[in-house]
Amino acid sequence: MSDLEGWKEKLRRGILENNEILIELTLGGECGEWFPSLALYDKERDSWYYFDNEIITGFTEDEAFRNAIEFFEKLIIGLEVPVLKVSPFKEAPGEVYEKLKRLLEELKDEDKG
Secondary structure (H helix, E strand, O other): OOOOOHHHHHHHOOEEEOOOEEEEEEEEEEOOEEEEEEEEEEOOOOEEEEEOOOOOOEOOHHHHHHHHHHHHHHHHHOOOOOOEEEEOOEEOOHHHHHHHHHHHHHHHHHHHO
């Protein structure tokens, strides 16, 4: 995957961040399937949140990574709405969504440039 640049390469290495938040991508394999998982760390609140969105699994690590990138691209252009949670019953506060929105805007601008 040497054709990756910018935010995609950072996410492939596992961490994508700005001064407010950090996005972590982990890929876990089990029984011939790879599961992409995204988490968000709010630096100010010192709190972790997970994306409670469905990200398609892959049959290989690379396929799972591509599915995570595709999901994130949809977030950037607004085709996916993020669902951030602290626990299965507690959603992240609105200000965390605002911080994610600012990061996504930065990435959208990076893709244009």
